Structure formats: structure tokens, C-alpha cells
Amino acid sequence: MSIARKTPTIQDVARFARVSTATVSRALSNPERVSEGTRERISDAVQATGYTLNQAGRSLRQRTSKTILVGLPDIRNSFFSTILDAIEREAALRGYGVLVCNRYSGPNPARRLGEYFLSHRADGLLLLDGSIDLDQLLELTGDPSAVPLVVACEEIPNAPFHTVKTDNPRAAAQATRHLIDLGHTRIGHIAGPAGNVLRQERLAGFMLAMDEAGLSVLPDWIFPGNFMMESGYAAALQYLAMANRPSAVFAANDETAIGFLSGLREQGLECPRDISVVGFDDLAVALHYSPPLTTVRQPREKLGQLAAQTLINILEGDAEANPLRIVLTSEMIVRSSTARHFPPPHS
Amino acid sequence: MSIARKTPTIQDVARFARVSTATVSRALSNPERVSEGTRERISDAVQATGYTLNQAGRSLRQRTSKTILVGLPDIRNSFFSTILDAIEREAALRGYGVLVCNRYSGPNPARRLGEYFLSHRADGLLLLDGSIDLDQLLELTGDPSAVPLVVACEEIPNAPFHTVKTDNPRAAAQATRHLIDLGHTRIGHIAGPAGNVLRQERLAGFMLAMDEAGLSVLPDWIFPGNFMMESGYAAALQYLAMANRPSAVFAANDETAIGFLSGLREQGLECPRDISVVGFDDLAVALHYSPPLTTVRQPREKLGQLAAQTLINILEGDAEANPLRIVLTSEMIVRSSTARHFPPPHS
């Protein structure tokens, strides 16, 4: 009572309740296999001793750690951290711990992820990053189906993994159409980082909508970007130097849009008077930016929750019960960074 | 080679190298205790079998999980997620995994944190939240010194825990003085959430600076807030309804400042023409907000890194080698949300 010399074990409980450890174990994990009387004695003994399970012992025997690993490209981005929040909440509900592994640590990210499995620290992997080097990961873990893996938000092309994401091409097209409907005909796009699936999908949606409207896109209206504010800012400089500027820009995400707007503002351009801008994600700050950002809201909480559910379902055996691909739909949020375009008097 | 039926264990390595498991274990963790020849044979055997440590086995025997638990008040806030990033990086460097526990999950957050220890899933706790119910935590874990604990950013008052934080009162006073130096005499403050240490410290710094300058603060110039954008927005409404408005406001953090500015802008007030605003934290978005935010930069990466180092040092035995309190200094970042105040022609 005074000094807890060591934490009580299942042996202590067994001794107290005058049963074997086997019975205690069963009483705790399969109560119906134990008679009412002993069950109560054991439950009292647990109370009295203050017993808690030692997860290491269980893990060793059951070859299961009750832990999932979340691999992120950049946890500092609030887009990801909101999803992580949802994942953590869902995992906690189902009794799982969440280990995080942020990609920017260490020379070989795939190796770091793989080691968590090989060392039996995590049972499954939830990847929020499609750009991981899959070969390296598989080399470590062998057979792809040997690693319970769910990819969320992004996607690993041509790989048979469970995936939870939103319909990016459709949403991008919708965002673009919003600008077209406002009368814009010269529309640019700040793209995502090269090699990223989302870059392709959002760019494709943009091009499709433009094409369907019979509008053409000049090559230098596609600005390079990497989803970070700085790249939006750089795009602004590029934009300002152009002779033949678009009247609207669809940015691949909110951060880029914000960087872009800040660059424009620095040079005296005003949104939406001089240019309309659409973002993507609906970060918390989008509502409070000035001007409040027109954007596409991804159901981030739902995304994280479904991804965690899928992974845990797989871990608990209903692998085939889960759809291989879950695609959620996004929602267009119109605020004040976009406005009707009136063509200049004479053109 | 074809199908990895199960992961190789230390037994497999021992068999392959024709030594005992004891020798393998020693060769891997205390190479100098094994002769050169066997060391090489074992190293070859590890290669050949593809052995990796089973952490559960080691944890059980050593009573150590090589994992730290990070308790956060809200991971979605990029202030915290940046710190988490730094923590994760440092932990990875020292061979530790990082479990996250976001406070908003579950009815009893202290209990959830405590259970990670009792179940031996984590060796130490890094708390980014001073408002945790310490009694509940201690009730679970017994003696305070029994839980290796480091508190970062915030602080648990009157408790003898290792703490890593910044000098909030000083920085708040500095921010306030910046406004005073610009000629403002009527200055308001949007406070942090009730019960939070940071609220007290930043408020105290603000009051001190005002006092030192011989300026008084009307009661309704202290707006309630909770560090979130919405509370800043609400403060703006309150501000706009006032007859006798301050000409400058020091917000307890950047998010509040942003919410406040967005509320003002909605009603046509312009910053810094009509009002000067200072934030706190220097989030990434502060630089790209419009106007770019004058704020106080906390060394977040350093904070996270030092907190992780301190905790791991404690775990590895040099508890007393670490200073109990580490206080880092913040830096004033002047941008465009603050401007010189010219008193109205007749007052």
C-alpha cells in the first residue's frame, strides 16, 4: 500500500482469488467460460491488487501488439494532423495505441516503417503518404499481403492495397467549373508536388473541366508547387511577372492558395477584385483568412475514422469484409476569394 | 526464401552461428564482450537469417518498452504538431518510438494516459498540457517520481516535474511594449482559456508592461478566449460593439489573432490602419496572413527536442543530470499587423 514495489501480475491475482492463472486469464478475456462465482472472486481480486495487464507479456504470447503505426509525410501540416486526430480517436475506441512515424526523420523512411513490424511493435500500417518507396518496404516485409496496410488520402498506384480517399478529380473539376461559372476563361493552376498522386488527380480534374468548357490552358498557367505556402508565394512572383495573366487560379491546396495570395497582396493585388482564387482542403484557417477562402472541403474526420476502422477490421480478421477502395465525396465551399469576372472594356 | 513462414528469432541465429542464444544476445548488445571470430559468425548469421529483434520479448524481460507517450491537448493545432514533429525526430534518433494520446478522446484523459504505463506500453510521458488532472494520474501510478514525466510548453504548478518552456511573461511584456513604443496607449488583450497556466503568464506580462508604462487597462479590454480562432472572432464582435475601443490588441496566440482580424475585416475595419494586433507563436501562416502578423516566435523545434532529450535522459538513468526547469527565450517578430498610432486630431 505504501510503496508499490512492483506492479501486480496475473499471478498475484490468481493467488488472491485462489485459482490458477489460466482461470484468471480466461475470466478477463472470455468471462463466459468461467463460472459466476469465480468470476466475481477474480474481479474482486483484480480490484484488491490493482492489477493491470502487462502488454509485453500478452504481445509475446499472442504475437499481437494492439498498436497501429501511422506514417505521415508531414505532421506539421494541419491537414494531416486533423486526420491523425480522427485516427487516434477511433483507435482508442477499439483499444489500439497509435505510434507515429513522420517521414522526414531518418535517411530511409520505408526502412523505418518496416522495422516497426519486424520488431513486432505494430500490427498494421496506416499510410497517409503515397510516395513511399514500396519496394523497399516490401523487401523488408516480404509478401505484400503480409503487411496489413491501409493507404489514406493518397494512393499507391497499381498496388492492391486498401485505400480510403476522396474523389479528387471530380472535386478539382468542380472547383474549376465554379470559376468558369463566374465568367473566368483564363484560369491557372498551382500544382502539387511532382510524383504525388494528388498532383495528377487534381491537375487532371482541372484540365478536364477546362476542356469540357472549351477553354484552353497556356503552359505557363500551370505553376509548380509542393503543397506548402512557400511554393504558393513563389507562384505569385511568377504570376506577377507574366504579361498575359489568368484572371483566376485554382490552387492544389489551401496552403498554396494562402502563400499565393500573400505574394499577390505584397505587390498590391487584391483578391477577389483583381483575381479569384480557389483552394483545396478547407483548413480551419480558410474560413478566417482574408479574404475567406473558397475551397473544397474534404471530410477529413471521416477519412481518418474510416481508414482506422478498415485497418483494425483487417487486423481482427475480417479482411475480406472491407471494400478495397472507399472514395468519399468532397464539398465545394464558396466564400469570398472568388468573384464574378467582368472582362476588361476592350480586349 | 520463398515464403517467410515466421520471422526468425534469436534461436535461429544461434543455431546458424553454432553458439548459444546468450552469446548472440551479447554480441548484439555488448559486442565487446564477444570474441572477434564469433562476433563475425553471428553477424553473418543475422544477415543470412534476416533476424530482427522481437521487441515484445525484450520488453518483457527488461521491463522497458523503448517507447514514450506524448499527451497533447489538441493535435490539430499546428503549434503542437510542430512540437510533436521535433519530439518524434529526437526520439527516433535515440531509438524510441512515439505513442500519441490526444486528450479529447475518452471520458477520463488522465486515466488513459496512466494505463499506458500500467500496461508497460510506454516508459515515460511527455505532457504538452498543463491542465491534466494530476491527482487522477498519480492515483493510478502511485508515487509521482515513479512516472518519468516531462512537461513541455505548459507547466503543472507547484509540482516537482521536469519542465521545458519559454519565458511567457517576458515575451508577453515585450509584445505589449512593442505596441506601446508605437504610440498606443489604449491596448487590449485577448486572453487564453481559463485555468491554463499560459493564460496567467501572458496576461501577467501584459499587465506588467502596461503598468510599467503607466497605462491603465479597462476591464472590458480583456477579452475572453481559448486559443482558438473562433474565440478571436467572438472577441472581434465584442470589440466592435464597444464605445471606447483600444487602438491595439495583444492576442494570446496567433490563432486568436487571426480569428480576431477576420471578424474585424468582416465589418470593414482594416489592420493596421484602424487597429494594431500582435499574436503569439509565429505559426507558419502568420507570415502569409494578410496582413502578415507581428508575433512572438517560440522556438518550437528546440522546445520539442529538449523535452524529448530530457525525458530520454531520465529514462536512461541520468535523472539528476538534467535541470529541473529549462526556460527558452522567445523572439519578437515584427511584421505588418502593427503600425504607429496617431491619436485622433481632437480627443
Next chain:
DNA sequence: TTTGCCAGTGCAATCGATTGCATGAGTTTC
């Protein structure tokens, strides 16, 4: 009555790695 079944429980092996103690061979010291 006998046989068979079932529910409830215990025994003991097991998961994989670590480590105190013992052993044996070789080396140093007086």
C-alpha cells in the same frame, strides 16, 4: 446402473530475449 457429455478448472509449455552464475581454457604472478 452405466455411459457419455459438458462445464469448469488446473497443469505446464510456450512466446523471444536477457542475464546471473558456472565452466573451462589460457595467462599472469610470485
Next chain:
DNA sequence: GAAACTCATGCAATCGATTGCACTGGCAAA
């Protein structure tokens, strides 16, 4: 040349929980 010591290694117990198998007693079916 004997005692003392060092070095490299092996043996076997140990960490805590789970689980296949075996046992017991009671009850139902034959």
C-alpha cells in the same frame, strides 16, 4: 609450479500472459 585471474561462452531461470490438453464432478440419456 601452483595459485589467482581473465576471457569467452554456455546453462537455465526469468519476465507475464495465454492456451492445448487433461482432469474432475455432476447431470442427462440409455
